[in-house]
Amino acid sequence: MEKSTKIFVAGHNGLVGGAITRALKKAGYDNLILRTRAEVDLREQAAVAAFFAQDPPDYVFLSAAKVGGILANSTYPAEFIYDNLMIQTNVIHQAYVHKVKKLLFLGSSCIYPKLCPQPMKEEYLLDGKLEPTNEPYAVAKIAGIKMCQSYNRQYGTCFISVMPTNLYGPGDNFHPRDSHVIPALIRRFHEAKVSGAEEVVIWGTGSPQREFLYVDDLADACLFLMEHYDEGEIINVGVGRDLTIAALARLVADAVGFTGRLTFDPGYPDGTPRKLLDVSRLSRLGWQAKTPLKEGLAATYKWFRESLRAQK
Numbered sequence: 001m002e003k004s005t006k007i008f009v010a011g012h013n014g015l016v017g018g019a020i021t022r023a024l025k026k027a028g029y030d031n032l033i034l035r036t037r038a039e040v041d042l043r044e045q046a047a048v049a050a051f052f053a054q055d056p057p058d059y060v061f062l063s064a065a066k067v068g069g070i071l072a073n074s075t076y077p078a079e080f081i082y083d084n085l086m087i088q089t090n091v092i093h094q095a096y097v098h099k100v101k102k103l104l105f106l107g108s109s110c111i112y113p114k115l116c117p118q119p120m121k122e123e124y125l126l127d128g129k130l131e132p133t134n135e136p137y138a139v140a141k142i143a144g145i146k147m148c149q150s151y152n153r154q155y156g157t158c159f160i161s162v163m164p165t166n167l168y169g170p171g172d173n174f175h176p177r178d179s180h181v182i183p184a185l186i187r188r189f190h191e192a193k194v195s196g197a198e199e200v201v202i203w204g205t206g207s208p209q210r211e212f213l214y215v216d217d218l219a220d221a222c223l224f225l226m227e228h229y230d231e232g233e234i235i236n237v238g239v240g241r242d243l244t245i246a247a248l249a250r251l252v253a254d255a256v257g258f259t260g261r262l263t264f265d266p267g268y269p270d271g272t273p274r275k276l277l278d279v280s281r282l283s284r285l286g287w288q289a290k291t292p293l294k295e296g297l298a299a300t301y302k303w304f305r306e307s308l309r310a311q312k
Contacts, residue, residue, distance in 0.1 A: 001029065001059055001226060008033040008057035010042060010091055011064025016106055016164075018171040019219035020061050027223060033057050043083055048090035049097075056098040061222060062091050062105045062144075066137075070203075070271050072178040073134040084140035092147050096157050103159040104226055105148050107141045107234065109211075109275050110134045111163060119278035122163070122234050131272045145234055152232045160229055162222060165238035165277050169215030169296060170303035182212065182297070185249055186304055189256040199261040200253070203268035206246030211238050211276050214296035217289040224287045238277035239289045245270075255297040 001007065007024060011017035012034045024032060033055060040051045042064050066083035073080055088105065095103045112120045113128030125145070130138045148159035168182035176187060185202070192200045221237045229235060243251075249262055291299075 003028045004031050005029070005059060006031050006033060006055075006057045007059045007061070008035075009061045009063065010087075011062075014063060014065070014067075015167060015169065015171045015173070015215055016065075016218060017061070017063040019169065019215040020063055020222055023216065023219035023223055042090055043086040045086075045090050048094050052094040052098045056100070058101050059226065060091065060095050060100050060103040061226075062088060062103060064091070065106065067180075068173070068178045069180045069184060070133050070269055073137055074269070077136040080134075081136035081140050084137060085143060088140070088144040089147065092144065092151065092159065095159070096151050096155055101158065102226060102230075103148070103157070104222055105144050105159060105161045106222075107145055107161055107163045108138070109163055109165045109236070109238070109277055110138045110272075111141050111145070112275070114272050118274050119240070119276040120236070121278040122236060122281060125234065133269055133271050149232050158230055160225060160231065161234045162225060163234050163236045163277070164218050164221075165211040165213050165236070165275070167213055167215050167218060169300050171215070172300065172304075174304060174307075181210070181245065181248070182252065182300065183304070185252040186256060186297075186301055189253050189258040190301070190304065192260060193256060193258045197260060199263060200258065202245070202249050202262060202264045204245060204264060204270040205266045206244060206249065206264040208245050208270045208272065209242045209274040209276065210245060210248065211240075211242040212248070212293060212296075213238055213289060214291035214293075214299075217291050220290070221282065221287055224285075225282075228285055235281055236277040236279050237282060238279045240277070240279045240283075242274065242276040243293075251294060252297055255294070255301050 012021045114131040145161045151157045172183040173179045174183040174187045
């Protein structure tokens with residue numbers, strides 16, 4: 001990509017899109033196309049078609065998505081499948097219509113089967129049943145992968161699909177009910193510290209194992225792959241290491257400065273027992289994550305506190 005090339009970052013106000021936008025600007029790309037939902041609702045076919053016709057980009061980072069944690073996925077399954085299907089279908093199709101040079105589609109590690117062999121290799125896709133709590137979201141993402149591959153095969157497009165592991169970092173959603181595990185824990189421990197609470201209850205048993213990638217590392221990987229990867233097969237992005245939710249909770253408590261008790265409530269679902277990506281394909285290309293978990297948690301908590309001060 002030349003520095004002056006037109007690049008559309010779909011979902012630039014979100015966690016991933018924000019990180020990609022920061023990475024592009026830092027790298028000297030100064031011709032970014034950024035639109036809020038109020039300006040272009042990517043779920044609306046006519047709106048997306050008009051947007052591409054008016055200002056067709058050369059490259060597209062498709063990071064716009066309806067996302068959330070286990071509770072959000074369980075509570076709003078219709079929204080998770082509808083919104084994601086519509087967003088990706090409209091953007092991918094218009095990228096083909098307007099001859100975009102390359103599109104990068106962001107998927108998710110939840111596309112893999114619930115009881116997938118560990119670590120999860122790219123070829124394990126569709127080898128078994130999905131985790132029920134996020135099946136609508138996973139099905140939508142799988143449809144996006146297959147749409148990119150189908151357009152490549154039939155139309156000769158260059159649409160690549162990137163599967164990141166669990167993400168966290170500045171710009172995350174810290175909603176008390178709809179957030180993912182790290183921002184949910186940060187908020188809960190912060191509120192407990194401020195209120196002087198002696199205990200924080202963690203949803204689930206604490207036994208599931210998860211891998212976490214700092215979102216700015218993902219953004220770096222996306223720019224790397226846009227330059228160095230043209231294959232139709234999906235490619236995983238992660239750190240290649242995982243830990244239990246219980247161990248994660250203790251790390252987050254330390255980052256926040258909460259010194260009380262941690263208890264676990266098995267009445268809430270655990271989700272998939274383990275989710276660790278095999279990142280050997282990406283490693284062979286020459287990319288590895290740089291941000292240690294403790295460092296990333298500290299940076300994320302700092303951003304959270306600054307966002308709270310900004311709201312006052």
